Amino acid sequence: MAVDQEDVETAVHGKLTEPLIREKEKEKKSRTEEEEGSSKEGNPWMIYLSTFVAVCGSFEFGTCAGYSSPTQSAIREELSLSLAEYSVFGSILTFGAMIGAITSGPIADFVGRKWAMRIYSVVCVAGWLAIYFAQGAVALDFGRLATGYGMGAFSYVVPIFIAEIAPKNLRGALTTINQLMICTGVSVFFIIGTLLPWRVLALTGIIPCAILVLGLFYIPESPRWLAKTGRETEFKASLQKLRGKDADISEEAAEIQDYIETLERLPKAKVLDLFHRRYLCSVIIGVGLMVFQQFGGINGICFYTSNIFEQAGFPASIGTITYACIQVVITGLNAPVVDRAGRKPLILVSAVGLVFGCLLTGLSFYFKAHDLALESVPILAVAGILIYIGSFSAGMGAVPWVIMSEIFPINIKGIAGGLATLVNWFGAWVISYTFNFLMSWSSYGTFIIYAVINALSIVFVITMVPETKGKTLEQIQAAINA
Structure with a gap:
């Protein structure tokens, strides 16, 4: 989950003195500026290296999510799995992610960010090996559950680690790399999954974990975690x-250190505090956005993209590769736009696109079911799916996480963010598990249901979600929780 570190550091303000006349004083000023720049901006090479190592976990997240789509036909055929058995395999990933998301915070706080990432990497490797050696549904599901656990845990610890090591002037750009690498991991597996056997593809998922574990030996631990645990010497060295x-x-x-001391003096938040009148509005907004993000159908469509194209009569490999490329490009272009266009306009445009994409895809399957304009069925299906994923990547994918990081007061941010994340993963599990059954019931009806849910999200955003662009966290939270 996305984390905004505005809550954990104060801006370093400074005003340089006017240039002095004497050359020696100019040289002294120049040296002072360089030192202040180093203090504020840090050594970019170590920060970039640390970020690169950490986002290998984000890439691993993407590979786990992207594995089921290109492998569905091959796995079902080789292991003789029923539709229900494969639906369990596809959806159990998100069940594991729920467990990972719940437990990752306490683990990362107890052993540190680096050791947490090592543990999650080992779990993912065990999961991929179980899938590789699987001869039946049990081993397959165990492997998928393990990779899901790692995926959910990485979704918490990676953005936390990046936000805690980055200086303020680089933090926004570096934290957006997390979402970009998740999409890249999904897209890479979509593409190479059309070329590699499913067992070999599972072994490929080990590579990001290996790079991550190796890289962790060369980067420092989060200085904020070290300060929080009282390791002052290691904190300063890091x-x-x-x-x-x-x-x-x-x-x-x-x-x-001053901020950590302030945090320790705050009373520990409890679950019941979330239902206090003062915080209820922000909780409704945060949880509501996660509900609409997931129940709009994203994980069903993402997990089973190839099958959708096959049913529509379009070459699955071509459709999947196109889907993957659009997802990465739009996610990358969207990162610098969030602070310019604003959160609310982006998410509204995204939701409108999701409705349109679902309706187009539903229309294609309606034509197919009633033998109408059959030559247009593949074109409408592909256009609908590509509009859907492009729209999701442009707003509904990342913006709810940004808004969630801004609306919760710091004293309830941990527990409220945990609740929203749990709701998000639960929705992902429900959608990924029910998708194949819904498609068997009515392929066009499935997308009409998703279109209705996405239309309701437009109403929710217009009536409940505030615009947070250009406001401090304190201003946002005061306005919502007044």
Whole structure:
């Protein structure tokens, strides 16, 4: 889940003095500027290396999510799985992710961000090996559950780690890489899954974990976690390594420690606090966005894209590769737009596109079911799915996480964010499990249901969700929770 570190550090403000006349004083000023720049911006190479290592976990997340779509026909044929058995295999990933999302916070707080990522990597490797050696549904489901656990855990710890190591001026850009790498992982597996046997594809999922575990030996632990656990010497060493050996970290280190002391004085939030009148509105907004994000059908369509194209009579490999490319490109282009266009307009445009995409796809299957304009069925289905995924990537995919990170006051952010994440993964499980059964009941009816849910999301956003662009976290939370 996405995390906004505005809550954990204060801006470092400084105003440079006017240039002085004497050359020696100019040189002194220049050296001072360089030191301040190093202190604020840090050593970009170590920050970039640490981010690259961490987002291997995000890429692994994407490979887990993207595995089931290109492999459905081959797995069912080789292992003689029924539709119900394969639906369990596809959906149990999200059940594992629910467990991972719930337990990842306490684990990462207890053993640290780096050791947590090592543990989750090992779990994912065990899952991929179980899938590779599977001779029946039990081993297959166990492997899928394990990779799901790792996926859910990575969804928490990776953005947390990046936000905690990045200086303020780089944090926004670096945290968007998390979502981009998830989409890239999905897309890569969509593409190579059309070329590789399903068992070999499972072994390919081990590669990001291997890179992650190896890279963790060369990067520092989160300085904020070290400060929180009272390891002052290691905390300063980690921050110094991230900011550069010549950087003055004294001011930033003092700010981090002051904030942690403030946090420790706050009363610990309880679940019942979420239903307090003061916080109820922000909880409804955060949870509501997650409900509409998932029940609009994204995980059913993502997990079984190839099967949708096959049923529509369109070449699955071509459709899947196109789907994958559009997803990555639009997600990448969307990152710098969030702060310019605003959250609310983006999510509304996205929801309208989702409705249109579902209606087009539903119309194609309606024509097929009633033998009408059969030559247009593949074109309408492909157009609908591509509009759907393009629209989702443009807003509904990432923006709910951004809004959620902004609307919760810090004293309930952990527990409220955990609730919203749990609802999100539960919705993902429901949709991924029921998708094949709904398609068997009525292929066009399935997409009409998703269209209605996405239409309701438009009403919800218009009436409930505030625009948060250009406002401080304090202003946002005061307006919502007044």
